[in-house]
Amino acid sequence: MHLEIEQLSHTFAGRPPRAALAELSFAVPSGQFTAVIGPSGCGKSTLLRLAAGLLPVQEGSLRLGGQTPAQAGAQRRVAWMAQSPALLPWRTVRDNVLLALRFLPAGHAARLSADEALARVGLSDSANAYPFMLSGGMQQRLALARTLMLDAGLWLMDEPFAALDELTRERLTHELLDLWQAQRPTVLWVTHHIQEALRLADRVVVLSPRPARLILDLPVDLPRPRPESSPAFQALLSRLRAALGLAAAPAEEGA
Numbered sequence: 190m191h192l193e194i195e196q197l198s199h200t201f202a203g204r205p206p207r208a209a210l211a212e213l214s215f216a217v218p219s220g221q222f223t224a225v226i227g228p229s230g231c232g233k234s235t236l237l238r239l240a241a242g243l244l245p246v247q248e249g250s251l252r253l254g255g256q257t258p259a260q261a262g263a264q265r266r267v268a269w270m271a272q273s274p275a276l277l278p279w280r281t282v283r284d285n286v287l288l289a290l291r292f293l294p295a296g297h298a299a300r301l302s303a304d305e306a307l308a309r310v311g312l313s314d315s316a317n318a319y320p321f322m323l324s325g326g327m328q329q330r331l332a333l334a335r336t337l338m339l340d341a342g343l344w345l346m347d348e349p350f351a352a353l354d355e356l357t358r359e360r361l362t363h364e365l366l367d368l369w370q371a372q373r374p375t376v377l378w379v380t381h382h383i384q385e386a387l388r389l390a391d392r393v394v395v396l397s398p399r400p401a402r403l404i405l406d407l408p409v410d411l412p413r414p415r416p417e418s419s420p421a422f423q424a425l426l427s428r429l430r431a432a433l434g435l436a437a438a439p440a441e442e443g444a
């Protein structure tokens with residue numbers, strides 16, 4: 190699903206009002222994996238919430254496959270994953286996945302069965318368990334299974350693995366990349382992790398401190414997997430660090 194953001198501004202009411210986005214414009218072609226990076230509080234989640242239709246567009250425009258976020262959301266064309274998955278504790282893992290279907294509009298079929306979706310994320314053995322019996326990583330796998338089942342054209346991912354330990358996080362990001370390559374949705378991936386953005390994304394969009402403006406739009410034309418030690422990776426890393434106002438990494442000093 191093609192995403193088009195034009196002159197998008199957003200201000201939260203209050204005393205004083207708080208501007209979160211300022212005339213933000215960029216487009217994401219269908220099937221592209223775009224990482225969004227920027228300082229804490231700059232407006233990244235606001236951007237995703239606008240795309241998900243959780244906040245109304247005030248100024249500018251945001252179109253998802255030519256539709257408004259409300260239209261695309263009503264057809265379940267948009268999937269959302271955040272740091273803590275919304276799971277019903279009294280339902281089994283399989284039932285939590287099946288719940289995604291309840292919200293499908295009439296005439297829309299799931300892409301996969303619940304058991305197929307659970308198999309893809311490695312949770313077949315836990316289908317009859319309850320969410321409290323799962324680790325944090327397994328809970329995010331369950332959220333991923335729901336996303337797979339919906340067959341959404343746009344995955345909005347707000348640091349979904351940020352609360353996980355480093356090993357689980359790395360494993361899950363690899364798995365996510367495999368699933369993305371198989372299904373090819375458009376992805377907007379918010380992260381604080383610049384190396385992760387470069388390992389995963391086709392492109393990294395860097396936002397300024399609040400209100401968010403676009404300060405760098407960096408294509409990542411490296412074949413995957415991308416070893417961090419490669420000079421091409423390090424060159425892109427330096428550009429990202431510079432855009433974010435970070436000092437050069439130790440390996441780059443004096444270079």
Ligand SMILES: Nc1ncnc2c1ncn2[C@@H]1O[C@H](COP(=O)(O)OP(=O)(O)OP(=O)(O)O)[C@@H](O)[C@H]1O
Pocket residue numbers: 201202203207208209227228229230231232233234235236399
């Ligand atoms: N509902 C709200 N009411 C008022 N201000 C808000 C609201 N939601 C967000 N903000 C403010 O808007 C700004 C942008 O918030 P947002 O959550 O989009 O930032 P972020 O880049 O996702 O931050 P982080 O990286 O820390 O998660 C922040 O200053 C925040 O305090």
